[in-house]
Amino acid sequence: MRRLTPYILLIPTFVIIIFFIYFPAFSSFKLSFFQESFFGDRSIFVGLDNYIDLFTDSEYYKVLRTTFIYSFSSVGITIFLAFLISQLLVQNIPGTRIFRTLMFSSYAVSPAISATLWAMLFTPTAGLVSYLFQVIFNINVDWLTTVPYAMIALIAATVWKMLPFDLIFYIAALQNIPESILESSMLDGASGWTRMWKIKFPLVTPITFYLFIMNFTTTMFSSFGIIDIMTRGGPLGSTTTMIYRLYLDGFAFQDNGLAASESVVMFGVMSVITYLYFRFVEKGVHYQ
């Protein structure tokens, strides 16, 4: 009996992942080599046609570029801001508890709701952001419907949503830096600014890397809700990322073969990210 126990314990997990992860993943690969017939009544084997279509279509390169710009801008800005703000939050300044609670609150806000809040702020008629830009810079922008402002609005909403996550990790990491290192640097006469970038920043590299990977995955996959509600991939496809395009091809145009091949491409991206994660984060670039 005891010999069978571990297998019995693993059954629930393996039934679920085989049926709902492995089987669909396998179908994804298979589907990517097929195309629906003209009447949609059967599938025809087309070999690499879907992939060739994808990579000879200049639109798809635009999608890749959009994904790249959106992800790297959102992630870069979030990490930079989080590192700076976390410095302020570890100093035990009066009111820190309240500041933290209110600042972290967007962590509890779902992507769909974040998008709704920011759509409201950016609306030309009633939005406060639109109003402020008009008053301060005297520019009148139709944020969500013009290029490139729609992308900027998306990035703003994404940064706002991701920031608490990064703050939480940076605060934890900064509090883990041994007091002695900071004290000796102070004796050496390093200024606050130098200490921040020359000492603290290198010390939290593993966390920065972890956050980079986590944020990147978030912008690749979970940001679908933000895009769907704020811009629907528009204007002129300027905010159509890989995941949004996959959704359009799979569910609006019902081209399963093409959507499947896009899945496989995203699987490739995901593999690289996960590989990097385990290569650098799990194996640990640890300084302590």
Next chain:
Amino acid sequence: MRRKNKVYFIISEILLIVITFVMFAPILLAFLMSFMKPAEVFSFPPKVIPSSFYWENYREALKLVPLGRMLLNSAIVAIFITLGKLITGVLAGYAFANFNFKGKKVAFSTLFITLFLPAETVMIVPLFLLMKSLGWVNTYLALIIPFTASATNTFLMRQHFRTIPQELSDAARIDGATSMQYLIKVLLPLSKAMIGGAAMINFVYAWNMYLWPLVITMEDKMKTAQIGVKMLIDAEAANNWGTIMAGTMIVLAPTLLVFFLIQNLFVKSLVSSGLKG
């Protein structure tokens, strides 16, 4: 030196107040706007404080979209996904942490590879086709079952169980306890904090799911609250942001309240799960 410190302190305090305000402003403004009459919403320059508590927006939002039912759906889906993930994770984590068995390595890597495959996105098209052939489209089953097991939860539990000394297991066995008794009577009580943290993170993840519920639910009565928000924007043709914000507040309030109440716990479990991996 002391003087410089004081200046530094005051600047930090001011910066923190400004940043906190900016970060919290979207939620605060949405709350205030949810009480504005349509005329106030569109006034120029924009008004920030509503002139009265105009509850009509909330009534209107609930009339346009069945948000109550959708919140219930979200709760059902999130609770069952969380329970499922915890149960499968505890069992599998226990198997990996406390047993040596043939095929352990293969089983572990089989699970490990699924980290590369976020189910609700990368394989969404075939997963949808599978649901169609099972006849599960537009049911709770489709919203829940595919997400009731994950590598992350299994690994988290495994890591945790491995920190518990082997002597306890030996002692339990000498006392005649079966392995299930040991799991339930010894390991689980020692893992309350860990499981609580994992539960919270899983719950938030399930509650926030958007793409999968969007494609797999057809009727309003099966949709989740996240989809309800989108429907409200679509239904509110005149873009009356007062009504949209009222609906947003209805969907946001439960999670925000829970977060304010147990924020410390949230933060702690997030950090420990992330740092331990």
